[in-house]
Amino acid sequence: xxxxxxxxxxxxxxxxxxxxxxxxxxxxxxxxxxxxxxxxxxxxxxxxxxxxxxxxxxxxxxxxxxxxxxxxxxxxxxxxxxxxxxxxxxxxxxxxxxxx
Amino acid sequence: xxxxxxxxxxxxxxxxxxxxxxxxxxxxxxxxxxxxxxxxxxxxxxxxxxxxxxxxxxxxxxxxxxxxxxxxxxxxxxxxxxxxxxxxxxxxxxxxxxxxxxxxxxxxxxxxxxxxxxxxxxxxxxxxxxxxxxxxxxxxxxxxxxxxxxxxxxxxxxxxxxxxxxxxxxxxxxxxxxxxxxxxxxxxxxxxxxxxxxxxxxxxxxxxxxxxxxxxxxxxxxxxxxxxxxxxxxxxxxxxxxxxxxxxxxxxxxxxxxxxxxxxxxxxxxxxxxxxxxxxxxxxxxxxxxxxxxxxxxxxxxxxxxxxxxxxxxxxxxxxxxxxxxxxxxxxxxxxxxxxxxxxxxxxxxxxxxxxxxx
Amino acid sequence: xxxxxxxxxxxxxxxxxxxxxxxxxxxxxxxxxxxxxxxxxxxxxxxxxxxxxxxxxxxxxxxxxxxxxxxxxxxxxxxxxxxxxxxxxxxxxxxxxxxxxxxxxxxxxxxxxxxxxxxxxxxxxxxxxxxxxxxxxxxxxxxxxxxxxxxxxxxxxxxxxxxxxxxxxx
Numbered sequence: 001x002x003x004x005x006x007x008x009x010x011x012x013x014x015x016x017x018x019x020x021x022x023x024x025x026x027x028x029x030x031x032x033x034x035x036x037x038x039x040x041x042x043x044x045x046x047x048x049x050x051x052x053x054x055x056x057x058x059x060x061x062x063x064x065x066x067x068x069x070x071x072x073x074x075x076x077x078x079x080x081x082x083x084x085x086x087x088x089x090x091x092x093x094x095x096x097x098x099x100x
Numbered sequence: 101x102x103x104x105x106x107x108x109x110x111x112x113x114x115x116x117x118x119x120x121x122x123x124x125x126x127x128x129x130x131x132x133x134x135x136x137x138x139x140x141x142x143x144x145x146x147x148x149x150x151x152x153x154x155x156x157x158x159x160x161x162x163x164x165x166x167x168x169x170x171x172x173x174x175x176x177x178x179x180x181x182x183x184x185x186x187x188x189x190x191x192x193x194x195x196x197x198x199x200x201x202x203x204x205x206x207x208x209x210x211x212x213x214x215x216x217x218x219x220x221x222x223x224x225x226x227x228x229x230x231x232x233x234x235x236x237x238x239x240x241x242x243x244x245x246x247x248x249x250x251x252x253x254x255x256x257x258x259x260x261x262x263x264x265x266x267x268x269x270x271x272x273x274x275x276x277x278x279x280x281x282x283x284x285x286x287x288x289x290x291x292x293x294x295x296x297x298x299x300x301x302x303x304x305x306x307x308x309x310x311x312x313x314x315x316x317x318x319x320x321x322x323x324x325x326x327x328x329x330x331x332x333x334x335x336x337x338x339x340x341x342x343x344x345x346x347x348x349x350x351x352x353x354x355x356x357x358x359x360x361x362x363x364x365x366x367x368x369x370x371x372x373x374x375x376x377x378x379x380x381x382x383x384x385x386x387x388x389x390x391x392x393x394x395x396x397x398x399x400x401x402x403x404x405x406x407x408x409x410x411x412x413x414x415x416x417x418x419x420x421x422x423x424x425x426x427x428x429x430x431x432x433x434x435x436x437x438x439x440x441x442x443x444x445x446x447x448x449x450x451x452x453x454x455x456x457x458x459x
Numbered sequence: 460x461x462x463x464x465x466x467x468x469x470x471x472x473x474x475x476x477x478x479x480x481x482x483x484x485x486x487x488x489x490x491x492x493x494x495x496x497x498x499x500x501x502x503x504x505x506x507x508x509x510x511x512x513x514x515x516x517x518x519x520x521x522x523x524x525x526x527x528x529x530x531x532x533x534x535x536x537x538x539x540x541x542x543x544x545x546x547x548x549x550x551x552x553x554x555x556x557x558x559x560x561x562x563x564x565x566x567x568x569x570x571x572x573x574x575x576x577x578x579x580x581x582x583x584x585x586x587x588x589x590x591x592x593x594x595x596x597x598x599x600x601x602x603x604x605x606x607x608x609x610x611x612x613x614x615x616x617x618x619x620x621x622x623x624x625x626x627x628x629x
Binding site: 072081082 | 533611621
């Protein structure tokens with residue numbers, strides 16, 4: 001059986017890659033995709049722990065995280081569509097409306 | 101088996117459609133004067149033609165995705181067949197072989213997962229062609245597919261509730277019981293009427309069968325749900341920019357999906373490999389007589405029964421294609437969301453009430 | 460090195476490569492496809508971790524529906540013409556992320572499982588057990604999640620609705 005640490009390290013790497021994506025990409029859709037990547041890294045951690053501790057709570061938690069991620073992706077994309085209609089761009093740098 | 105059947109289905113489609121439309125169909129290609137009723141044309145000449153056509157990629161299109169899209173369309177259609185059981189166990193000596201390629205305890209969810217992946221072939225194929233008509237066809241096609249996935253899943257829920265398992269082999273096995281054994285005490289008065297029928301899904305869930313069959317035909321994007329391809333409107337829609345081998349893959353993928361849909365309908369609703377009244381050792385008729393058969397004969401009968409049922413449903417889909425006019429796109433969406441979804445939910449609710457009331 | 464570890468290492472390498480592709484590719488459609496591949500790999504990892512039900516749900520929901528939605532929006536907005544060079548402070552961001560990784564990784568690799576991993580039964584991740592947990596212990600979060608999804612559907616429809624008389628030709 002693969003030791004737990006391997007899975008945790010893998011999740012940490014994926015999470016860090018997701019953070020890089022959120023910070024450096026200037027396209028809102030790719031930012032949203034990086035957030036999904038981070039959520040999946042967390043899911044992986046949950047499942048790994050669920051298996052190693054023999055508890056189903058981890059898998060149930062992943063179930064709910066998936067539902068919440070679906071809801072968040074839907075709302076996020078709807079927001080992106082409305083913002084695009086207003087500003088015709090997907091670059092978050094151009095949407096700093098609080099600063100004139 | 102699926103790929104062979106896909107090829108044969110192509111022939112059946114051309115000759116069958118010709119029969120329905122009162123014409124001769126394809127009969128020009130011949131080998132040494134032997135035209136074989138159009139078989140030579142379809143099974144040999146057509147693939148050769150497709151494979152030797154020039155394979156072009158649109159200049160402004162996305163090269164990598166253009167090449168990848170047909171594979172993405174073909175792969176789920178073939179892979180889904182892995183969980184469909186085509187027979188009960190085969191006992192050779194002391195090895196028990198389960199006649200199902202992959203025995204997953206989540207059987208039917210795997211089918212839906214592969215169905216969800218099938219959308220990608222369309223979407224990416226449409227996008228990579230860099231062609232507005234293609235994109236339109238692709239977006240329509242994928243919206244249609246995801247809408248009918250929902251209806252398909254919900255209509256199967258009723259079946260899952262009745263048989264209480266997700267594993268397709270178990271569902272096929274459970275359909276060997278007679279309804280007599282499933283009837284609760286309160287409904288005993290129905291026993292002489294339907295008690296002698298085997299517990300096939302179509303008898304226990306007729307509405308679910310209709311819904312599922314319609315949704316499966318809509319998923320495969322065949323007429324009458326054909327608008328994404330739109331042979332007379334969108335000029336082959338989302339695969340207009342594909343030629344040669346890639347088009348062959350899309351085409352074969354569509355026929356493979358027909359076979360898969362037929363396989364699913366038989367497994368869920370028509371008993372899979374069950375021959376009515378055939379148990380593992382022979383026939384047990386409800387009026388009491390028993391014919392014992394050797395094990396191999398039973399297995400051969402079961403596999404033959406499965407094949408014949410699948411062929412029947414493939415033929416039914418081909419017949420449907422050439423008899424019914426095409427739905428308009430808004431009619432397709434309205435059917436999927438406003439009619440099939442509430443009906444499927446109603447089916448689930450009624451089934452739940454009956455199951456609870458019967459205990 | 461047994462077979463399980465080798466499979467894990469192959470999957471992990473592919474997963475890291477596709478995540479990097481999600482973040483660093485230029486065309487958004489390629490990023491989306493890389494994310495689909497990453498999600499499928501994670502689903503395979505779930506299945507090897509004795510969570511078949513959650514793994515298949517991941518394919519069905521995440522890779523099958525959410526990513527199709529992403530692709531729809533990408534095609535609808537057609538942002539290939541709008542892709543900006545991604546050079547906004549990337550140096551600082553990469554340094555911060557490497558620091559994050561360097562902080563997390565040693566921390567996590569020191570985790571000592573208290574006892575030997577509990578040997579789970581055959582039915583551990585199966586639909587039966589998951590359903591019993593969901594409708595038993597966790598029925599309240601389940602109901603809340605369904606309300607959340609309903610709110611999300613309504614919210615998305617309201618947000619994306621085009622207002623009558625708007626001059627945008629989107």
